[in-house]
Amino acid sequence: MRELALSDDILMKIEKPARYIGNEVNSVMKDKEKVDIRFAMCFPDVYEIGMSHLGIQILYDLFNRREDTWCERVYSPWTDLDEIMRKEQIPLFALESQEPIRNFDFLGITIQYEMCYTNILQVLDLAQIPLHARERSESDPIVIGGGPCTYNPEPLAEFFDIFYIGEGETVYDRLLDVYKENKKTGGCRQEFLERAAGIEGLYVPSLYDVTYKKDGTILEFVPNNPHASSTIKKQMVLDVTKAVYPKAPVVPFIKVTQDRVVLEIQRGCIRGCRFCQAGMLYRPTRERDVEVLKGYAREMLANTGHEEISLSSLSSSDYSQLQELVTFLIQTFQGEAINISLPSLRIDAFSLDVMSKVQDVKKGSLTFAPEAGSQRLRNVINKGLTEEVILEGAGQAFDGGWTKVKLYFMLGLPTETEEDMKDIPKLADKIARRYYEIPKEQRNGKCQITASSSFFIPKPFTSFQWAPMYTSEEYIRRAMIVKHEFAEQLNRKSLKYNWHEADVTILEGLFARGDRRIGSVIETAYQKGCIFDSWSEYYDNEKWMEAIEETGTDLNFYVYRSRDLDEIFPWDFIDIGVTKNFLKREWQNALDEKITPNCRAACSGCGAAIYGGGVCVEG
Amino acid sequence: MKVRVKFKKNGAVRYIGHLDFMRYFQKAMRRAQIPISFSGGYSPHMIMSFANPLGVGVTTDGDYFDIEIKHPISSEAAVSQLNQVMVEGVEVLSFLEIAESKKMAGMAIVAGADYLCTIKKGKLPEDWKYQLMPFFSQKEICIVKKTKRSEKEVDIRPMIYNISAEDDGIFMQLAAGSAANLKPGLVMEAFCEYLGVEKDTIAFHTHRLENYADMGENDTRNLVTLESLGTVITV
Numbered sequence A: 001m002r003e004l005a006l007s008d009d010i011l012m013k014i015e016k017p018a019r020y021i022g023n024e025v026n027s028v029m030k031d032k033e034k035v036d037i038r039f040a041m042c043f044p045d046v047y048e049i050g051m052s053h054l055g056i057q058i059l060y061d062l063f064n065r066r067e068d069t070w071c072e073r074v075y076s077p078w079t080d081l082d083e084i085m086r087k088e089q090i091p092l093f094a095l096e097s098q099e100p101i102r103n104f105d106f107l108g109i110t111i112q113y114e115m116c117y118t119n120i121l122q123v124l125d126l127a128q129i130p131l132h133a134r135e136r137s138e139s140d141p142i143v144i145g146g147g148p149c150t151y152n153p154e155p156l157a158e159f160f161d162i163f164y165i166g167e168g169e170t171v172y173d174r175l176l177d178v179y180k181e182n183k184k185t186g187g188c189r190q191e192f193l194e195r196a197a198g199i200e201g202l203y204v205p206s207l208y209d210v211t212y213k214k215d216g217t218i219l220e221f222v223p224n225n226p227h228a229s230s231t232i233k234k235q236m237v238l239d240v241t242k243a244v245y246p247k248a249p250v251v252p253f254i255k256v257t258q259d260r261v262v263l264e265i266q267r268g269c270i271r272g273c274r275f276c277q278a279g280m281l282y283r284p285t286r287e288r289d290v291e292v293l294k295g296y297a298r299e300m301l302a303n304t305g306h307e308e309i310s311l312s313s314l315s316s317s318d319y320s321q322l323q324e325l326v327t328f329l330i331q332t333f334q335g336e337a338i339n340i341s342l343p344s345l346r347i348d349a350f351s352l353d354v355m356s357k358v359q360d361v362k363k364g365s366l367t368f369a370p371e372a373g374s375q376r377l378r379n380v381i382n383k384g385l386t387e388e389v390i391l392e393g394a395g396q397a398f399d400g401g402w403t404k405v406k407l408y409f410m411l412g413l414p415t416e417t418e419e420d421m422k423d424i425p426k427l428a429d430k431i432a433r434r435y436y437e438i439p440k441e442q443r444n445g446k447c448q449i450t451a452s453s454s455f456f457i458p459k460p461f462t463s464f465q466w467a468p469m470y471t472s473e474e475y476i477r478r479a480m481i482v483k484h485e486f487a488e489q490l491n492r493k494s495l496k497y498n499w500h501e502a503d504v505t506i507l508e509g510l511f512a513r514g515d516r517r518i519g520s521v522i523e524t525a526y527q528k529g530c531i532f533d534s535w536s537e538y539y540d541n542e543k544w545m546e547a548i549e550e551t552g553t554d555l556n557f558y559v560y561r562s563r564d565l566d567e568i569f570p571w572d573f574i575d576i577g578v579t580k581n582f583l584k585r586e587w588q589n590a591l592d593e594k595i596t597p598n599c600r601a602a603c604s605g606c607g608a609a610i611y612g613g614g615v616c617v618e619g
Numbered sequence B: 001m002k003v004r005v006k007f008k009k010n011g012a013v014r015y016i017g018h019l020d021f022m023r024y025f026q027k028a029m030r031r032a033q034i035p036i037s038f039s040g041g042y043s044p045h046m047i048m049s050f051a052n053p054l055g056v057g058v059t060t061d062g063d064y065f066d067i068e069i070k071h072p073i074s075s076e077a078a079v080s081q082l083n084q085v086m087v088e089g090v091e092v093l094s095f096l097e098i099a100e101s102k103k104m105a106g107m108a109i110v111a112g113a114d115y116l117c118t119i120k121k122g123k124l125p126e127d128w129k130y131q132l133m134p135f136f137s138q139k140e141i142c143i144v145k146k147t148k149r150s151e152k153e154v155d156i157r158p159m160i161y162n163i164s165a166e167d168d169g170i171f172m173q174l175a176a177g178s179a180a181n182l183k184p185g186l187v188m189e190a191f192c193e194y195l196g197v198e199k200d201t202i203a204f205h206t207h208r209l210e211n212y213a214d215m216g217e218n219d220t221r222n223l224v225t226l227e228s229l230g231t232v233i234t235v
Helices: A008-013 A054-064 A079-088 A114-127 A154-159 A172-184 A189-197 A277-281 A290-304 A322-336 A349-358 A375-380 A387-399 A418-436 A472-487 A503-512 A516-527 A541-550 A555-560 A580-591 B011-015 B018-031 B075-084 B128-136 B184-195
Strands: A037-043 A069-075 A106-110 A142-146 A162-164 A208-212 A218-223 A261-264 A308-312 A339-341 A365-371 A404-411 A448-455 A495-499 B002-009 B048-050 B059-068 B090-097 B110-121 B142-146 B151-155 B160-166 B169-175 B203-214 B223-225
Touching: A037 A054, A037 A172, A054 A069, A054 A106, A054 A172, A079 A114, A106 A114, A114 A154, A114 A503, A114 A516, A142 A189, A154 A516, A172 A189, A261 A290, A290 A308, A290 A322, A290 B018, A308 A322, A322 A339, A322 A349, A339 A349, A349 A387, A365 A387, A375 A418, A387 A418, A404 A418, A404 A472, A418 A448, A418 A472, A418 A495, A448 A472, A472 A495, A472 A503, A503 A516, A503 A541, A503 A555, A516 A541, B018 B048, B018 B059, B075 B090, B110 B184, B128 B160, B128 B184, B142 B184, B169 B184, B184 B203
Parallel strands: A037 A069, A037 A106, A106 A142, A142 A162, A261 A308, A308 A339, A365 A404, A404 A448, A448 A495, B059 B203
Antiparallel strands: A208 A218, B002 B059, B002 B090, B048 B059, B110 B169, B110 B203, B142 B151, B160 B169, B203 B223
16 A cells, blocks of 8 residues: 555644545556656645646646656645644655655646745745756756746746646647657756757746836847747647547545536637636637537546536537537436536526526526626627626526526726716616516515626736726725615615625736746745635735835836836737737727627637637638 | 445545545445435435444444445445445445345444554553453443533443453454444543553554444343345345
């Protein structure tokens, strides 16, 4: 039997010891003497969050298909174990072999959200790997980052040896081959990094220099090494049906956030909402073949024993074979007591029908994401959801017995006025009115309309990347306007309003559009003890504000200012297909309150067609 | 048809708590294609109940849960199918038909269990083996049981059915189940106190060996293994 990295004494006193023992169903064990490459794949958050992530399962499967590679998993130790590991100098270990990851060839870290940045430093620190790439020696693993946040990797540039920009299925194999070859021929770390930089989609930050203008904006971002190319092209799988898929994903012992089989039905989104980063990054939209998905569903349920299956994608209602797939899942698996967990769907006769089949109508709720209260502002953000559609959908659902509606909004969107804010409660009230139009004896008591708002954060590669943010006081002021307006509504007793934390929003904004100089803020905050910042019980705004002050970071420059159209952004060296010119055009359309049609209705020439796949070549 | 499954749980999986271990077996039933029955409703769940839940850190060579199956499957096939989908450290030992009556459910009839306690940290005095019988021969063994609200003195002696010194630790047979239940840790605590060993200097590992039902009549105890109440299924 395997030797565990942690002693019985430790395992018996920490919370949920099963987070750290590995040995789960479908986890991969290999003979370490028979592999050439040891790869530690990390999600820098607690096990239950990390284990719920599909991307890691895909890469775990992809790497372990190679006979020469053993890919293992590692997650952030929770704060109780973190403390013990620091005190007792226990090096962070991988779950499968229970061996220290500092002896591995690679440490891959998926970077899914900004508020995990201090956890990346925690993982490096506990692993006893130098935080800065330039301080790493020949014996340290190559630290490689991937995931959505790497579309602006600059705030993390000094902590990583390589960033993989784009979808993992394309050039990882080549990278591993190059690594093996370099090792065989006795090449050093620097030689490997130079060779890696020659592979499309791989960004080696140490091979670039940045200079700044007096006003703080970028003067020049240029390679300092002949192996580095001036632009990095996003990696994308053209045919997602043929891409590898993990048919036997790891089944955790403890309950995790996503405790079910996940079928990824498509990548990308045709909609083009102007605030949405994913909508631009993953263009063009590519669908997976429905017959292949049916096969995956059968196989994955059989291999895992999960009692639930869900679909994953952006805007799932746009998947052209949705009806067929959902009908198949219900007909095939409901008899076996498999729960079908539906994604949020456009409300129409079909979705109401399937919803009534898979959930208790009395308990279930409908979800709409109008994002903005007024039609004017919805035109600005290009959210093609009208009040008419919402009322019609809600009305049909109410007639069918539903009583609960959830609404999602953003506050602080570009051009937002007080009228726009006040239209949020008004819209919620109109939905409630529609409910109370049903004769009393035919309805199920009161309805419950819950509106939630988050604060808008401009993200790189969106048409709002030039937009300013507001201070946290201003965000709260806006939330209060909405709150007070809710109290004015006729059906206020059936309405509920929640708003998001504002302090964290500012930091997310800082990291999202930050440059290389932001690395020192993250490191300073980490040294002060910031960790698990996405967990409200651990988020410490005071420490972050100290770190910002001590590093002389100007929030006005990074967060609150409007950017000029010709400014060079830290992420401009990445080519996602969608052009900066298109985004500029869309920014102007937003200010003109002009709608842009979705990709299937008409091509708007965003630039993603250069990949020659997906919706760009449909029909 | 009601079925009783006997299993072993050893090694790293001992750190998986009872509820998670139950989830593990529910998923295993599906992977092994055991024709298990479900409750009705929107979120049907498997009908599965454990006779005597194991604490985190405790290992076992003889624990049980009962399930209901929709149609018969041979004991041999079921054991083999289940063992093909187990993780390292878990093994299914038997899969037997049991009586339909609720009174015969594992949870309802479990009355005793065997344990082996071994030292994992610290030391007992050299002569502990000679002290065990005098300890056991006491008329009363009183310990203070702490609950959230109060502390009360309990005599655990009647719940210790047997105790003996073995080469690799201390064997004990204790009361288990809803009527009376004694944890081996409490016995070890009392024994340490009897020996004058400081509680914090020593730690024990608990390994459960077997679970029993009491089939005795009147006031005579007659412990039989939960497994012995089942019969082999042949199809």
